[in-house]
Amino acid sequence: MKLKNYILVCLLSFAGYTAFAQYGAQKRADNLFNKFSFVNASELYHDLIDKEYNVDYATRQLADSYAFLRNPDSAVVYYKKAVQQDNVPIEYYYNYAQALRGVEDYKGYRLWMRNFKKAGGRINDVKLSKDSDFISSIFNAKQQYFLTDVNFNSKYSDFGAYEHDGKIYFASSRNEGVSSKHIYGWNKEPFLDIYTTANRTDSIVDHKSRLKGDVNTIYHEGPLTITKDGKTIYFSRNDFNKKTLGKDNEGITNLKIYKASLLDDQWTNIEELPFNSNNYSTAHPALNADGTKLYFASDMPGSIGGTDIFFVDINSNGTFAEPKNAGNIINTDKNERFPFINSEGSLFFASDGHQGLGLLDIFGTVTDKDNNIVNVINLGVPVNSSKDDFSFFMSDDGLSGFFASNRNGGVGSDDIYAYDRIPQLKIEGTVTDENNNPIENVVVELLDNDGNKIAYLETDDEGQYKINIDRDTDYKLNTKKDGFIDNIKSVTSKGIARSITSISANFVLNPKKEELLPDAELYAIYFDFNKYNIRRDSTVELDRIVDLMMNTYPNMVIKIESHTDSRGTASYNNVLSQERANATYKYLIEHGVNPDRITEYKGYGEQKLANECDGTISCTEDEHQLNRRTQFIVVRMK
Known part of the structure; x- marks a missing residue:
C-alpha cells in the first residue's frame, strides 16, 4: 500500500512538473512570437498542441x-481550426479570409470576409499589401502597437531613442543652456548632439544631459x-575627427561611424571605423545581441539604391x-536606413522603397529556420503614418520601445514616440x-x-501558481x-485593460471531515429516449432527495451527473445530457433546495456508460434505459 501511494505521489508530482514545463514553453513561445522569431515560436506552439x-x-x-x-498553405490549416473555436476573436475570421486569398481560394475569401463583417469587423481603409500578398494585412488585422507619452521632446529635432541599463539615449538638436550656438544651414536648426535621460516622463532635458x-x-x-556590457558605443557623426572636418572631392562632408569607450563615466578614446570613407556615408549603427555583427546604412559601392x-x-x-549588403529582400532602389536588431x-529598418503608408515607413523582417530573411512586414499604424517614421527600437521583452516621426501633432520637426504592445495576460494566485x-x-x-479542461499545473511550495490565458474570455478555475474539498470559481479576462498583465484568483481550501454519509442511498432517476423532461416516476425519488436535504441532512451537499445512452452522435448526446442535468437541478431548486448545496450539475453524454x-x-x-440516467453524488456532510 505504501508503495502504491509513493507511486501515486510521484505520478502527480511528475504531472505537475510537466504542466509547469508546458506553461514555461508557452511563455517562451510568446516571447519569441513578440520578437518576430516566428520559426522558433511555431515549433513550440506545435509542441504545446501535441501535448494538449x-x-x-x-x-x-x-x-x-x-x-x-509567408506560408499560406499551413496558415489556412490552422486558421480553419481557429475559426471553429468558441469565442474566437473576430479578427481570425479576417485572417482566415486573407490566408484563403493567399492560396487563391477567392470563394472562401469572400465568404469569410462576409462573416467578418457580419460579426462586427471593420476593414482598415489603408491597403498595406498587394492582392497577392496577405502578410501585412494579417499582421495589421488588429492593432499591434499603442502609443504612450514621451515628455522630453523639444521644439527641434529629436530621434534615435535607444534604451540601455535604465537610461534612454537619443539625438537632439536642442540647445537650451548652450552659450555657443551652431546652426546647421540645411534646416536652420542647431547641430545634433547625443543626450541621456532616466525615463520617458522627464520633461526637462537640457545641456546638462548631454553625453x-x-x-x-x-x-x-x-x-x-x-x-551589452555598456562599455562601448558606436555612433554616427559628421566626418569630423581630431578637430578636422573631412570632405569628399565635391566638398561634401559625409557621415561616418565612430567607436567610443567608457572610462570613469566619460565616453572617450574616439576611433573611426575602418570601412568609413570620405567619398560615401556610413551611419545609423546597430549591434546584434551578442555584439558579433554591426548593421548600418550606407551609399557605399555595392548599394542597390540610394542608401542600403x-x-x-x-x-x-x-x-x-568586409561589409556586406543585406540583400534585395530588404534593400530597394530607393532608401533604407536606421537598422535595429532586437x-x-x-532586423527592423526604415524605408521609402517598400510599399507603405507615407514617406519613410518602419518595417520588420521575418526569417526562416536557417535564419535567412524571407520577408518584410510593414508595422502599420500607429507606428507608421503619412510622413517620415524611422529610428525604431524594441526592448528585450518585445513589448515596448521607441520610434521617431515628423507626423502632424508633434512638438518639433522630428519627435520621439514611445509604444507598448499588448502583453500576455496570466492568472496567478495563492x-x-x-x-x-x-x-x-x-x-x-x-x-x-x-467545464472542459484546457490546462493544469500544481502550486509551488509557497502555494502559488500562474498560468497564461487569452484576453476577452471566460474561464473557470x-x-x-x-x-481537501474542491474549490471552483469563475474568472473572466473580459474588459481587462491592455496595460494589465495579470489577474488574481486566490483560493482557500477546507479540509474534508470524517463524517458518516447518510444511511439512505440517493438513487438515480431515468429518462425516456431522446428526452430530458422529468418523468412522473422520477419525481418520487426527487421529492425524497428534497426531504432528505431539507429535513434529515440539512448540511448535505451534492452534485448532479447526467448521462445518455450510446445512440446518437457524441456532440448531440453531450447537449442532451446537459439538458437532463439542467432539468434535474431546476426541479430540486424549485422545490426548496438551496442552490449553494449543489456544487455542480453536468452532463457527460455517453462517456460513462x-x-x-456502446x-x-x-x-x-x-x-439502454440504464444509461439514460441522472445520478446524485454526496460531496460532503458538514
Whole structure:
C-alpha cells in the first residue's frame, strides 16, 4: 500500500512538473512570437498542441506564425481550426479570409470576409499589401502597437531613442543652456548632439544631459548603439575627427561611424571605423545581441539604391571583416536606413522603397529556420503614418520601445514616440488553508466556460501558481487536493485593460471531515429516449432527495451527473445530457433546495456508460434505459 501511494505521489508530482514545463514553453513561445522569431515560436506552439496544453490559444498563435512566415498553405490549416473555436476573436475570421486569398481560394475569401463583417469587423481603409500578398494585412488585422507619452521632446529635432541599463539615449538638436550656438544651414536648426535621460516622463532635458566625454562636437552626432556590457558605443557623426572636418572631392562632408569607450563615466578614446570613407556615408549603427555583427546604412559601392542596409562581422579580436549588403529582400532602389536588431536577431529598418503608408515607413523582417530573411512586414499604424517614421527600437521583452516621426501633432520637426504592445495576460494566485497557510502541490485546473479542461499545473511550495490565458474570455478555475474539498470559481479576462498583465484568483481550501454519509442511498432517476423532461416516476425519488436535504441532512451537499445512452452522435448526446442535468437541478431548486448545496450539475453524454451498450453489441431497450440516467453524488456532510 505504501508503495502504491509513493507511486501515486510521484505520478502527480511528475504531472505537475510537466504542466509547469508546458506553461514555461508557452511563455517562451510568446516571447519569441513578440520578437518576430516566428520559426522558433511555431515549433513550440506545435509542441504545446501535441501535448494538449492550451490548444485553442496555441492554434491561433501557430496560424499567425505561419502567416508571417509567408506560408499560406499551413496558415489556412490552422486558421480553419481557429475559426471553429468558441469565442474566437473576430479578427481570425479576417485572417482566415486573407490566408484563403493567399492560396487563391477567392470563394472562401469572400465568404469569410462576409462573416467578418457580419460579426462586427471593420476593414482598415489603408491597403498595406498587394492582392497577392496577405502578410501585412494579417499582421495589421488588429492593432499591434499603442502609443504612450514621451515628455522630453523639444521644439527641434529629436530621434534615435535607444534604451540601455535604465537610461534612454537619443539625438537632439536642442540647445537650451548652450552659450555657443551652431546652426546647421540645411534646416536652420542647431547641430545634433547625443543626450541621456532616466525615463520617458522627464520633461526637462537640457545641456546638462548631454553625453559626457568626447563624443559630442560642434557638428552632428547620433544615433548610437551600445554593447551589452555598456562599455562601448558606436555612433554616427559628421566626418569630423581630431578637430578636422573631412570632405569628399565635391566638398561634401559625409557621415561616418565612430567607436567610443567608457572610462570613469566619460565616453572617450574616439576611433573611426575602418570601412568609413570620405567619398560615401556610413551611419545609423546597430549591434546584434551578442555584439558579433554591426548593421548600418550606407551609399557605399555595392548599394542597390540610394542608401542600403549593410552589415559587417566583428571578429573576436575587435577587428572588422568586409561589409556586406543585406540583400534585395530588404534593400530597394530607393532608401533604407536606421537598422535595429532586437534580442532575437530580427532586423527592423526604415524605408521609402517598400510599399507603405507615407514617406519613410518602419518595417520588420521575418526569417526562416536557417535564419535567412524571407520577408518584410510593414508595422502599420500607429507606428507608421503619412510622413517620415524611422529610428525604431524594441526592448528585450518585445513589448515596448521607441520610434521617431515628423507626423502632424508633434512638438518639433522630428519627435520621439514611445509604444507598448499588448502583453500576455496570466492568472496567478495563492492557495491556502483555512488558517492562511500555503498549500503546495494543489492541482489547479484551467477550464473553459463549459467545464472542459484546457490546462493544469500544481502550486509551488509557497502555494502559488500562474498560468497564461487569452484576453476577452471566460474561464473557470478548479483546485483539488487529497484531504481537501474542491474549490471552483469563475474568472473572466473580459474588459481587462491592455496595460494589465495579470489577474488574481486566490483560493482557500477546507479540509474534508470524517463524517458518516447518510444511511439512505440517493438513487438515480431515468429518462425516456431522446428526452430530458422529468418523468412522473422520477419525481418520487426527487421529492425524497428534497426531504432528505431539507429535513434529515440539512448540511448535505451534492452534485448532479447526467448521462445518455450510446445512440446518437457524441456532440448531440453531450447537449442532451446537459439538458437532463439542467432539468434535474431546476426541479430540486424549485422545490426548496438551496442552490449553494449543489456544487455542480453536468452532463457527460455517453462517456460513462453503466454497461457494455456502446454501440458495438446489440442491446435491449431496458439495457439502454440504464444509461439514460441522472445520478446524485454526496460531496460532503458538514
